[in-house]
Amino acid sequence: MKKYDAVLFDLDGTLLPLDQDFFIKQYFKALCKSLAPHGYQPDELIAGVWAGTNAMIGNDGARTNKEAFRSGFSEACGRRVLDDERYFDEFYDDGFLTLRRFTSPSDKPAGLINELVRRGVPAVIASQPIFPMTAQLRRMEWAGLSPDGFALITAYENSRFCKPDPGYYKDIAKQIGADPSRCLMVGNDTGDDGPATRAGMDVFILTDCLINRKNEDLSVYPHGPMDRMIEYVLENT
DSSP: OOOOSEEEEOTBTTTBOBOHHHHHHHHHHHHHHHHGGGTOOHHHHHHHHHHHHHHHHTOOSSSOHHHHHHHHHHHHHOTHHHHTHHHHHHHHTTGGGGGGGGBOOOSHHHHHHHHHHHHTOOEEEOOOTTSOHHHHHHHHHHTTOOGGGOSEEOOTTTOSOOTTOHHHHHHHHHHHTOOGGGEEEEESBTTTTGGGGGGTOEEEEEOTTOBOTTOOOGGGSOEEOHHHHHHHHHHTO
16 A cells, blocks of 8 residues: 655645635625725725736746735736735734634544654645735634644745646645655645646545536545545555
């Protein structure tokens, strides 16, 4: 049986159960409410954030995702957004926290990570790096996860690619000093997490909050609910 040297975990819908589409809608509502006093209209703000997000998703590694986001966002909304970054930072310390109620945390992921730490197996938060580190840490906290248990947490500050680009997964392997063929990616989105195979990794698809927009055949991956995922990871590390 194959033994993995490192395990990568998606966050939203994987270690932190939630309905991603619903969560994103609530995220934009909270962001618009937080930025309204500073002169941002909802339509303008949402369009700008999507412009920045698309710039990150199309990032080719030449710059960090944060740099790509700032470029796309400022092109859409004007350079004032660069001067107003403190307001966005404040959002993640305030309004963003209200989104916790739209998640359904389980204590099982924390137990799994603790066991991997005990075994000396590096674990990575391989969440789509379109958020700042603050937002990643907030959602990890909601899931009962300590950052101390992870070899790497991807965020827009330390990433130069996004899912589903295989470069994202290759870059993680490089950062933690692992052979991609000895890594397992665990996620709930066949479109975003499945492409880790193109970087040479194996993939486990968690089905509890499954996203399978193209109705891919799940039989090509090991897959199952939370308990089966935990069992599979522990069997193979």
